[in-house]
Amino acid sequence: MPSVVIAGGGLVGSANACFFGQKGWIVDVYESRFDPRGNHMENGKSINLALGVRAMSTMKRIGLKEKVIHIGVPIRDQIAHFGDTKGKLKRLPVLNDDDFILTINRQELSQILINEAEKYNNVKFHFNCKATKFDLKSESLIVQNSDNLSTVDGDLFLACDGAHSSIRRSLLKAPGFNFSQKYSEFGYIDLSVNSTQQCDLKLGTHYSWRRRGIILVAIVNKDQSLTVSMFATFSEFESNLVGPVESVLFFKNNFYEIFKILGEDHIRNTIARNKPQAIISVQCSQHVFFDKLVLMGDAAHAMVPFNGQGVNCGFEDCLVLQEIMDQYEEDELEDVIKEYSKVRTNETNIINQMEWDVNLTLTSSVHGSLGWIREIRAHIKLLLCFIFPSSFTLAAFSREKYSEIARKAQIVEKCTSLFTNVFIVFIISVISLFWYCVLAVLWAN
Template sequence: MLSVLIAGGGLVGCVNACMFGRKGWRVTVFESRSDPRGNALEKGRSFNLALGFRAMETLKHIGILEDVIKMGVPIKQKISHQEDKEGVLENLALLKEGDFILTINRQKLSELLIQKAEGYSSVKFSFDHKAIKYDVECKKLLVESPDGSQINVDGDLILACDGAHSTIRRSLLKTPRFNFNQKYCDIGYMDLSVTIENVSELKLGIHYSWRRKGVILVALVNRDRTLTVSLFANFTVFAENCSTPEDSVLFFQRYFSLIYSIIGERHIFDTFSRYKPQAIISVLCSRHGFFDKLLLMGDAAHAMLPFQGQGANCGFEDCLVLQEILEETGEDDLKSLVKKYSEVRTNDTNMMNQMEWEGYVQLVEDLQNLNRSLGWFNKMQSSLKNRLSVWFPSKFTLAAFSRERYSEITRKHQLAQKFQLCIKTTFAIIIIIIAFMIIR
């Protein structure tokens, strides 16, 4: 029986455990935290996942998609508030009828995945066991037990799924020709999720957002009557407006009165008393495969900014791509599996990571320009842009509602940009000619 060691029992680690458990491999998952099942939901440090087509295809593969959909909330519409303006109801930019984004609590999904993985007799979870590093000398995984003792463990395949601050990745930094880059964005986040009795002001199945200069507040109603409230803001905004719990209460009272009235002063005060804004990191790696047996996966390989919702989707798809390549190479040739996975996935995920960063840059620009009124020409350009987006779906729409390779999406987007530029230029020339004729 082949064996796989998985460093990290988060979402990607658990999906991999399900995949390999289903194949009958001997699977051991090392997770530094305790078993999340039965524990209170983590507060202040998380927000709902937005699962698109890639994630849902992966969940379908392991047989739990229907259960996940029952737990989550399908989103097809959003209501956006900008500054003090009335909220505008819009449909999400979908590729086809029936598409939706599924929003779900991260911890609840994790618990379901653990339960599914443990249903296979060959899968074992070792909670409170931290994978410290990959020993490049003996080609084994070094694991620390709860009592502080350390042991080297080995498997036919080793998957590092231990998150954006991966200790396994850190142990590879001296590996020749392995380049690694990380950068933090200027926006942090706070989770103010709460269980409440009455959310009649907000409806199930709608993504609510409020935008002010340098700030985005997102609210989602969950099936279990919890309300997910996520505050994203520039760290300067946090420092100026939320430096004390009292200031935070006044900030919500002044700028987000509806949410303030729902979640209440005490909850805001307590949350900002106990937690600090969390940083958001982006990670790029020059390759994902090492030593013919070790793979970086999920955030350990490509941590992404959350603003376009592709991080979890990309991580889930990692697991599916690995299985698809395994079907091609066969279980007798793991060396080819590691090599091909790294070749295929590194380029694609790095392109998606770049898309996310570009989306963040555009988001920052939009937040800074909320108060600027558009002239008539800019308004016409904006209307034309919206029309063109119907003919040429954005790269993020293609990423969210298809499994098209990110590299192919980038290529199509570049072609679409050139065509759109031609149309806009032609449109501008026509307007100038008409204006000139009127003046004459």
């Protein structure tokens, strides 16, 4: 049987292991970290995953959809608070009445995928073994285990080792490979708490609080724990979360509802223990090398998390590869890889840029002026959503091509600009006419 070597045993790597395990391939997964099924927790570094149609379609093909839904929490409603304005309960902007976003703990999902993959005797995970680089000359993977380096060969190599991919770094000398990365002005910190006694927040609702330069998100889990993630510009973190005492006062004065739930001790201890994490965006000009190595997930297209497409896009990478393999014979692997590159590279770069544009919108709302124009544009876009579903809705609740979503978004943007300009001209005309009449009356008198 053919063999596949997977660098990275996270979500995308484990999903690939499930797929190739089902096909009977010999699968070896090399993961630099510990086995996530142990008692280790990465406090302060993880955000609850938001699984839409793309991710759930992947889970369905693996055979885990119902199990994942049982563990996660379907989100159908949202309450967004802006400044001191109290939010109202609203339905998520879905395509179909039964659509939802499934929120699930990252580590729990990782455990499920690894357990599923290991059901197949042909799948083996090598934990605490780091895939350090891809050797361009021998076209093989170099793996480090303790102090030893070894060379691993295979018919197919999948680099799923995350945003700071060692495999991608080793490819920088490959001819024609262009790579770029940029950091968001926003960072994040996890403030999740195990107990939510006397909590008024409801299961199945996405809560958010927004102030200038700050977004606080809260979701109730099935065990009644509360996942709380704070996104803010690093200047806000430096100004307001300098230390534990200042952090407590900041939450008490600005997010009192969450402050009551988290409590002083939890806020103080969390801020003292964890630092804000950076958010990176990565784009690659190509995802396929030597017709046998494929960059996938964050290794190929790490993106900012504000619309939750990172994990969905990563899982869809796995699904698209399998769908293409269904169209070819087993000995046509080179053709499969070429087709994957043709189908997927541009699509993922498009959604990556769309997600970055959301980041720029958030940044401009912090630094920009003319907020009233943004308000007008936002209201016009909201009205247009009745005709054209938003990019978020199409990306989250369908598997429509990202390129097609971007095309529709451009149409909406042009319509928004047109209607905004017409509205502004109308307002200016009304004001001008008013003052003309006033001056005419004064002149007549």
